Amino acid sequence: MADIAETPFPAPAGSPRQDAGVAALRLRGLTKRFGEKLAVAGLDLEVPRGSFYGFVGPNGAGKTTSLSMATGLLRPDQGAAEVGGIDVWERPLAAKRRMGVLADGVVLFNRLTGEQLVTYAGLLRGMDRETVAQRSADLLRVLGLADAADTLVADYSAGMTKKIALASAMIHAPELLVLDEPFEAVDPVSARTIRGLLDSYVASGGTVILSSHVMDLVERMCTHVGVIAEGRLLASGTVEQVRDGQDLESRFVELVGLEGGEQELSWLRL
Ligand SMILES: Nc1ncnc2c1ncn2[C@@H]1O[C@H](COP(=O)(O)OP(=O)(O)OP(=O)(O)O)[C@@H](O)[C@H]1O
Numbered sequence: 001m002a003d004i005a006e007t008p009f010p011a012p013a014g015s016p017r018q019d020a021g022v023a024a025l026r027l028r029g030l031t032k033r034f035g036e037k038l039a040v041a042g043l044d045l046e047v048p049r050g051s052f053y054g055f056v057g058p059n060g061a062g063k064t065t066s067l068s069m070a071t072g073l074l075r076p077d078q079g080a081a082e083v084g085g086i087d088v089w090e091r092p093l094a095a096k097r098r099m100g101v102l103a104d105g106v107v108l109f110n111r112l113t114g115e116q117l118v119t120y121a122g123l124l125r126g127m128d129r130e131t132v133a134q135r136s137a138d139l140l141r142v143l144g145l146a147d148a149a150d151t152l153v154a155d156y157s158a159g160m161t162k163k164i165a166l167a168s169a170m171i172h173a174p175e176l177l178v179l180d181e182p183f184e185a186v187d188p189v190s191a192r193t194i195r196g197l198l199d200s201y202v203a204s205g206g207t208v209i210l211s212s213h214v215m216d217l218v219e220r221m222c223t224h225v226g227v228i229a230e231g232r233l234l235a236s237g238t239v240e241q242v243r244d245g246q247d248l249e250s251r252f253v254e255l256v257g258l259e260g261g262e263q264e265l266s267w268l269r270l
Contacts, residue, residue, distance in 0.1 A: 022085040024049045024176045024207035025070060029079035032065050032231075039065045041231035042079065047176075047224070052202045053209040054218035054239070057228035058256050063211040064104045064180055066228065071101045071178050083176055097125075100169035102162075104180035104211075110154035114145055114164045117153055121168035132171065139167035142197065144190055158185035166194065170201075177201070179210040183217065195221060215249035229256040 025047040032040040040062040047053045057063050068074035070081040072088045072095065081088040088095040109117060115136060122132035140146045143163045148156065153164060162185055169177060177198070183191050198208050198221070212218050218225055219239060225248070226236040234255045235242045243251045 022049070023047055023082070024051070024084060025178070025209060026082045026085075027066065027070055027079065028081075030066060030069050030076050030081060031078040032062075032069060032074065033077055039231055040069065040076075043228070043231065043233055045226055045233060045236065047207060047209050049207055050202065050205060051207055051224045052198070052222045053207070054222035054225040055209055055211045055228065056213070056215065056218055056225060056252060057211075059213075061228045061256075062231040063228060065231075067178055067180050067209075067211060068103065071099060071103070072096055073101070073103060073106070098174055099176040099178055100172065100174040102166050102169045102177075102179040102182055108153055108161065108165060108168075110156075110161075111152060113150050113152055114156065114160075114167075115140060115149040117164055118167045118171055122171040125172040127172060135171050136167075139171060142193060143167055144193070159187055159190065162186055163190060163194075170197075175206060177206065177208045177210075179208065181212060182210055183212060183214065215247075215252055219243070219248040227252060227255050 023046045025045070027043050027045040030040055030043040031038075043062070043066055045066075055063055055067070065074065069076045069079075070083075070088065072081075072092050075089065083095045083098050086095040086098065109120065112120060118136040118139060119132050122136060123129070127135075137146075140149050143166070145160060145163055145167070148160060153161060156164060162182065166179070166182055169179070182194060186194065198210075202208055202223075210222075222239055224237065225239050225242045227234045227242065235251075239248065242248070246254070
């Protein structure tokens with residue numbers, strides 16, 4: 001497995017985020033079993049501060065299960081997760097204060113309007129109403145949701161729902177964003193806006209870990225990448241290290257293997 005290089009984006013001097021040498025996110029021996037299925041098998045992962053980390057793997061590899069354990073949504077059978085050196089399961093409130101989470105498949109309070117949902121997220125984080133109102137308006141505008149601010153989230157499209165969940169994860173400007181499939185169902189214009197937001201967030205000292213199936217996007221956006229299959233980490237490091245002279249998609253296929261080989265369906269030929 002390739003080594004993880006040092007972060008290329010040091011935190012701003014004097015920043016409270018600057019705990020030298022402490023990873024933004026550290027997973028040690030994370031394990032989860034669902035009945036007979038070992039979904040995550042002793043996962044060790046370090047996400048350096050200031051990195052833009054892509055977490056990739058085939059369907060069913062264990063990405064969502066790992067990120068859910070890392071963010072305090074799903075209790076691990078074994079192992080530990082730390083955010084900025086704080087154990088997520090021993091000190092959940094302190095750890096959760098430091099992160100913003102876009103979870104996959106978690107039901108939102110969809111009888112609220114988009115604006116109410118983002119406002120609720122900000123107030124839950126203990127922010128004052130004025131700041132919440134300002135940031136909520138900014139997020140809705142930047143994400144192209146201003147016209148849908150008063151629409152119930154239940155009536156949002158899949159892409160709009162993803163964007164309002166992302167806004168709710170960002171409103172308190174956490175030092176770590178954990179985003180499960182943030183670009184899924186999002187149109188290309190919004191995807192570009194989100195990429196821009198995340199790029200400047202990372203450039204200012206924030207850390208992002210996102211899961212994605214789009215290798216091209218991970219290769220272009222991310223500084224680091226971890227490849228998981230069958231609950232195990234196959235490779236991790238800078239994108240350069242992991243792709244090892246190939247494009248990331250080819251390297252990914254080389255690492256995880258071609259599902260079903262080069263088989264064809266003889267009956268699907270017209
Ligand atoms: N609540 C659950 N009960 C039973 N099995 C589960 C549960 N959640 C996940 N699994 C199983 O654990 C494995 C890992 O699932 P997980 O959702 O973490 O994969 P993933 O990498 O996020 O997949 P995808 O890319 O398709 O979203 C899969 O085999 C899945 O069927």
